[in-house]
Amino acid sequence: MSAAESGPDDGAARWHELALRVPEARVEEVCEALEALEALSVAVEDADADTPAEHALFGEPDQPPPAAGWQRSRVTALFDTEAQAREAAALLQVQDFFDGCDVEGVRPVRDADWVRLTQAQFEPVPITDDFWIVPSWHEPPAQARTVLRLDPGLAFGTGTHPTTRMCLRWIARHGAVAGRRVLDYGCGSGILAMAAARFGAAEVDAVDIDPAAVEATRANAAANGVALRAGPPELAQGAYGVVLANILATPLKVLAPLLCGHVAPGGHLVLAGILERQAGELRAAYAPWLALQVADAEDGWILMTAQRAAA
Numbered sequence: 001m002s003a004a005e006s007g008p009d010d011g012a013a014r015w016h017e018l019a020l021r022v023p024e025a026r027v028e029e030v031c032e033a034l035e036a037l038e039a040l041s042v043a044v045e046d047a048d049a050d051t052p053a054e055h056a057l058f059g060e061p062d063q064p065p066p067a068a069g070w071q072r073s074r075v076t077a078l079f080d081t082e083a084q085a086r087e088a089a090a091l092l093q094v095q096d097f098f099d100g101c102d103v104e105g106v107r108p109v110r111d112a113d114w115v116r117l118t119q120a121q122f123e124p125v126p127i128t129d130d131f132w133i134v135p136s137w138h139e140p141p142a143q144a145r146t147v148l149r150l151d152p153g154l155a156f157g158t159g160t161h162p163t164t165r166m167c168l169r170w171i172a173r174h175g176a177v178a179g180r181r182v183l184d185y186g187c188g189s190g191i192l193a194m195a196a197a198r199f200g201a202a203e204v205d206a207v208d209i210d211p212a213a214v215e216a217t218r219a220n221a222a223a224n225g226v227a228l229r230a231g232p233p234e235l236a237q238g239a240y241g242v243v244l245a246n247i248l249a250t251p252l253k254v255l256a257p258l259l260c261g262h263v264a265p266g267g268h269l270v271l272a273g274i275l276e277r278q279a280g281e282l283r284a285a286y287a288p289w290l291a292l293q294v295a296d297a298e299d300g301w302i303l304m305t306a307q308r309a310a311a
């Protein structure tokens with residue numbers, strides 16, 4: 001029996017999951033239809049996962065990427081009641097676009113299963129040997145001397161993305177944040193701002209255009225006992241000893257004068273969200289103010305940094 005199936009003593013089901021097998025060409029239509037049928041969530045995975053027919057989504061180095069998507073997908077949708085799940089299955093089966101698709105079945109899903117399945121996907125993430133990002137349901141590893149507690153949520157930044165990891169490594173290894181004012185521009189979950197605080201920043205401002213990210217940053221900071229100010233971009237005022245921005249190349253180019261304007265004399269600018277091939281255009285965009293260098297690289301992403309001359 002799989003983790004999500006109910007047994008006789010397992011208690012009441014919280015949701016009902018409708019599972020479908022769908023050829024790649026139909027996945028988008030089927031997902032849209034499930035959303036229109038008020039599914040609470042829709043997930044798509046490789047129907048052939050863990051079998052010899054499993055299909056990679058990303059190409060090997062120096063190989064062309066495979067066609068996007070899997071050849072056969074398993075689409076699962078959660079509904080509040082069994083009746084809703086069965087009705088959705090019945091409605092889909094009479095649609096033209098459902099040709100070639102199959103209904104696998106409807107099964108109950110319990111609260112505990114859902115939590116366990118989600119949690120199983122998030123393990124502690126090492127940033128350096130002794131600095132770890134640890135979900136709240138895990139014990140920190142024995143070697144972790146600095147820990148940030150962070151659970152997956154709506155805002156970007158759980159420490160699993162290379163761009164976030166490179167910024168965190170820079171904060172941990174460079175030693176530049178200690179005793180300084182730090183600005184995290186585009187804070188997402190607040191992970192960089194919290195790391196700056198953990199590594200001794202004197203004051204931390206975290207800003208984001210997304211109000212949900214600002215809320216997430218406040219909640220995560222409170223859960224970690226970290227003091228910081230979080231708010232919209234206007235919250236950033238004056239000069240900072242370290243300015244961190246993990247956004248993407250295009251907004252980073254637009255933000256160049258603003259971000260450089262916040263870097264104090266002797267201060268550092270740390271930029272991520274940049275692909276290796278974008279190094280030249282970023283260097284050119286920042287050249288009027290600061291000379292960016294590539295400081296780190298991981299999985300095709302680079303970290304670019306610059307230091308303003310001391311006054």
Ligand SMILES: C[S@@+](CC[C@H](N)C(=O)[O-])C[C@H]1O[C@@H](n2cnc3c(N)ncnc32)[C@H](O)[C@@H]1O
Binds near residue numbers: 155156157191208
């Ligand atoms: C890739 S996430 C980075 C989150 C986190 N700092 C990290 O390193 O994991 C980028 C964040 O920047 C925010 N953002 C995008 N454009 C922005 C802008 N022009 N001003 C402020 N925040 C912005 C997004 O809302 C998002 O939360």
